[in-house]
Amino acid sequence: MAEFDGELEVHLATCPECSGELARYREVLMAVGSLRDVPVEPPPGLPHRIMAHVHGHEALWPDRILGLARDRRVRVAAASVGGALVGAAAIGIIWWRASHRDVARDRLTA
Helix, strand or coil: CHHHHHHHHHHHHHCHHHHHHHHHHHHHHHHHHHHCCCCCCCCCCHHHHHHHHCCCHHHHCCHHHHHHHHCHHHHHHHHHHHHHHHHHHHHHHHHHHHHHHHHHHHHHHC
C-alpha cells in the first residue's frame, strides 16, 4: 500500500490535469467546510410546508415503508442487489489494481 501511495504522489506531481483536479477538489472542500461556521436557522414552519407539498406522505410513512421491509421478497431482492454491487465493486478493484500493476511493471522494464 505504501508503494501505491508513492506512485500516487509522483503522478500528482507530474500530471497537470490530475494535480489541477485535486486543487479544485481541495477548494470545494474548503468552501464547504467554511459553511459550517455560519449557522442558518430555517424559517419557522419549513418542515410543515415541505410535508404539505408531498402528496399522500401519510400513507408512505411509516407503515408503508415498514411493511415493505417486512416483506420477504423485498428483503431478498435488496440482498441480491447489495450482493451484486459488492461483487461488481470487487471486480472493479481487482481490474483497476491489475491494470496499474501492469503500467508500473512496464515503466520499470522500459
